[in-house]
Amino acid sequence: MPVLDRGLPIDDRWTDLADDQDIPAEGAVIVSLERWRTERDALTARRDAVGVRLKSNQLATEIADDLGSLSLVALEFPKFRDGRAFSAARELRERFDYKGEIRAFGHIIPDQYLFLTRVGVDTVVVPADRVGPAWAHALKEISVAFQPALGREEGVSLLRRHLKGTVPA
Amino acid sequence: MPDTHSPALRSNQPADAHAAVYRYDEFDKTFIFERVEQFRAQVERRIKGEITEEEFKPIRLMNGLYLQLHAYMLRVAVPYGMLSSTQVRRLARIARVYDKGYGHFTTRQNIQFNWPKLEDVPTILRELAEVDMHAIQTSGNCIRNVTTDQFCGAAADELVDPRVYAEILRQWSTMHPEFTYLPRKFKIAITGSPNDRAAVQVHDIGLIAKKDETTGRVGFTVYVGGGQGRTPYLAVKARDFVPVEEIIGYLEAILRVYNQLGRRDNIYKARIKITVNEMGADKFIGLIEEEYARLRRQKFHVDPAIVDAIQTHFAPPPWVELPAISDSFEAAKAADPAFARWTRSNLTEHKTRGYAIATISLKPIGGIPGDAEADQLETVADLADLYSFGEVRVTHEQNLVLAHVRQDDLYALWKALDAAGLGTANAGLISDIIACPGLDYCALANTRAIPVAQRIAERFADLDRQHDLGELKIKISGCINACGHHHVGHIGILGVDKKGEEFFQILLGGDAGTNAALGEIVGPGFDYDGIIDAVETVVNTFVKLRQPGEIFIQTLARTGHAPFKEALYARA
Amino acid sequence: MLVKAKGTQQSVAASRLLDGEAVWLGAGNIWVEDVAQAAVFDGAEAIAEALAFAKAEEKRQIVVDVYPLDVEITEAGTRPTHLRERLKGIGPTVRRDLGKQARQPAA
Numbered sequence: 001m002p003v004l005d006r007g008l009p010i011d012d013r014w015t016d017l018a019d020d021q022d023i024p025a026e027g028a029v030i031v032s033l034e035r036w037r038t039e040r041d042a043l044t045a046r047r048d049a050v051g052v053r054l055k056s057n058q059l060a061t062e063i064a065d066d067l068g069s070l071s072l073v074a075l076e077f078p079k080f081r082d083g084r085a086f087s088a089a090r091e092l093r094e095r096f097d098y099k100g101e102i103r104a105f106g107h108i109i110p111d112q113y114l115f116l117t118r119v120g121v122d123t124v125v126v127p128a129d130r131v132g133p134a135w136a137h138a139l140k141e142i143s144v145a146f147q148p149a150l151g152r153e154e155g156v157s158l159l160r161r162h163l164k165g166t167v168p169a
Numbered sequence: 170m171p172d173t174h175s176p177a178l179r180s181n182q183p184a185d186a187h188a189a190v191y192r193y194d195e196f197d198k199t200f201i202f203e204r205v206e207q208f209r210a211q212v213e214r215r216i217k218g219e220i221t222e223e224e225f226k227p228i229r230l231m232n233g234l235y236l237q238l239h240a241y242m243l244r245v246a247v248p249y250g251m252l253s254s255t256q257v258r259r260l261a262r263i264a265r266v267y268d269k270g271y272g273h274f275t276t277r278q279n280i281q282f283n284w285p286k287l288e289d290v291p292t293i294l295r296e297l298a299e300v301d302m303h304a305i306q307t308s309g310n311c312i313r314n315v316t317t318d319q320f321c322g323a324a325a326d327e328l329v330d331p332r333v334y335a336e337i338l339r340q341w342s343t344m345h346p347e348f349t350y351l352p353r354k355f356k357i358a359i360t361g362s363p364n365d366r367a368a369v370q371v372h373d374i375g376l377i378a379k380k381d382e383t384t385g386r387v388g389f390t391v392y393v394g395g396g397q398g399r400t401p402y403l404a405v406k407a408r409d410f411v412p413v414e415e416i417i418g419y420l421e422a423i424l425r426v427y428n429q430l431g432r433r434d435n436i437y438k439a440r441i442k443i444t445v446n447e448m449g450a451d452k453f454i455g456l457i458e459e460e461y462a463r464l465r466r467q468k469f470h471v472d473p474a475i476v477d478a479i480q481t482h483f484a485p486p487p488w489v490e491l492p493a494i495s496d497s498f499e500a501a502k503a504a505d506p507a508f509a510r511w512t513r514s515n516l517t518e519h520k521t522r523g524y525a526i527a528t529i530s531l532k533p534i535g536g537i538p539g540d541a542e543a544d545q546l547e548t549v550a551d552l553a554d555l556y557s558f559g560e561v562r563v564t565h566e567q568n569l570v571l572a573h574v575r576q577d578d579l580y581a582l583w584k585a586l587d588a589a590g591l592g593t594a595n596a597g598l599i600s601d602i603i604a605c606p607g608l609d610y611c612a613l614a615n616t617r618a619i620p621v622a623q624r625i626a627e628r629f630a631d632l633d634r635q636h637d638l639g640e641l642k643i644k645i646s647g648c649i650n651a652c653g654h655h656h657v658g659h660i661g662i663l664g665v666d667k668k669g670e671e672f673f674q675i676l677l678g679g680d681a682g683t684n685a686a687l688g689e690i691v692g693p694g695f696d697y698d699g700i701i702d703a704v705e706t707v708v709n710t711f712v713k714l715r716q717p718g719e720i721f722i723q724t725l726a727r728t729g730h731a732p733f734k735e736a737l738y739a740r741a
Numbered sequence: 742m743l744v745k746a747k748g749t750q751q752s753v754a755a756s757r758l759l760d761g762e763a764v765w766l767g768a769g770n771i772w773v774e775d776v777a778q779a780a781v782f783d784g785a786e787a788i789a790e791a792l793a794f795a796k797a798e799e800k801r802q803i804v805v806d807v808y809p810l811d812v813e814i815t816e817a818g819t820r821p822t823h824l825r826e827r828l829k830g831i832g833p834t835v836r837r838d839l840g841k842q843a844r845q846p847a848a
Binding site for chain 2: 080086087094115119142143145147148
Binding site: 285286537609 | 760841
């Protein structure tokens, strides 16, 4: 399935492995949390990068200790209305200082895309028939955000504009 | 044009220059117009079929747009219930141009229009944006409009004016990237008075603003996990005092725990109250504290200077020095008993000498609770300009308030209100009924609620009788979702569908105030005709049992439910 | 609350996407604004077929919120058996000047 970065499809180096698929000798792979736990040694013995998929009921804490070995964490949206992954992404970034790629997959609509980027998601997986200009557009529709974004530590964001002489970031 | 004392009217300022509404700056304006265009594009995508109804529904709901029984319904936010006269006039215009000439004020201090067309909604939102208004997050599984005490900044009993904090929460919660797809809706209420007029204990989060006695620092007692609906709970206290600087961080912690652990398998168990009660309050509060302890708090630190800066939007209007007693007010009361009666029920003590807080009843006998015609809205806007610094408030009891009226002006105000059908002397009395829209409008309802309210009001139409009964709050819901707050009515009425017929259960002993309590179902339900007689039986029983000076809820507390049950069911 | 239809005679209700007007599937698969003119489908097969058409209309952005409802046939036309559906056919009982009930009957 196409992967979008900043609204546009990219060449994706990752192979998303189902639990019954063999692990290829080469190439970056994404596996389920369960598989990561049982086949961790085999996965880390390879040269190439490993990513883990979390279901929406699996909290970021489940992989907190493993993040150093993971180049990607993929967060599932079983339904676009299930917003647990927004907190998972934020926890990965802010609580666990995760610097690798965060990817969202499953049922996602463009109208959530801006929020996803603001909680730390880098890429989204989108069915081919849903790729279109709406995704890039969604990132540009709203230029003002009232809360602090990722990586900005200066505090309650736009509320600061009320301080005289402060230019909001 | 009546004589006016309004300093604004005498100068070149707009008449509502001193109305305590938050005025948008360039960032707010940029945001609000971008949001309107975003929704316009979303509607276009929906009409073209690029998104399904399933996907569009949460989007339209987060812009206040429902699909109801007869038509779409647009719920417009009235942040913490505050409006300027300019905004009220714009609401009147929207009612007239895009709807059917009226609006309906809700129990969350918002206003609903019952007949908009989907195609018109982006344009309506644009009209709202022009006067610093919106419909954002008035529905959907997100943080809803923050509600508060309708008398804030004016009431004599207030310790802390909550509006500046409500505004900070409004900005913080607007399009929150992490908390817009929560398990379920999320309602926050805040009060700054020891007499809770915002029903904070039946909200997902209830905040009571107060000052630390030794340091004078402002902070909040934080309640969590309250709510009505089909499983009502009173909130539990999470912390006794969270200083202002930390409040957003603390709320982030609560919301994060809820977003991750709130149930998503069953819509009826998805509210935070269920999570709190299934897990146990102590454990839930423990998780909040853990989350809060590791949060990057600096990021959410509310600088007191920010509070001060936003506070300027809610500066007190330029009250003048007045004598405590107004001779003309006293004379008018003596001369006109109908006016005197209105002053007894519809005025609240103001903190400034010579002023009063006036409640405008949207409950004329036999009328639809909370409805206001466009003409009436314009009358209220004009009267607000003349007598109350161009400011209007919406109450959660579906009335309006002019918060700063000189005692000298009250008689003229009441005359003008009365002429417009807005002068009913029944605030807090038996005909000041909260009712949800019910099956007359709502797609979810099981029964009607409005005509029950109308018939009760007609049964007790005699205002002298109402005044004799004293404070008595009837609240009616047309289904177990409890939008009519029946759980916290002194007399609550719940409509249920019994084999296709409307039946109504009576609950007794609920209270939305400082002594918050949930009512109990008193016994089997009554049919559409019988419910009015049943309410009268309850009231007559109270009259028989009451001791001098007692109001209904006090008598009930003293006697218990037994005599009321007996009166209702003995003859059966 | 929507009551599940279970009778043998059913109609199909929906709301028009663009203006939210309540409509019913009428004769010849035309959407009608008057419930009395709603087509009555007899038996599971006919009901399923009508619903399938209505769901397809939803996909064509004509209507939303499609569902079946129990009805009976009267001299005045199709009549829903449940209160909610009858009110949908007339408008708010507290505002007789609004909704379908306020309109001139079709000539």
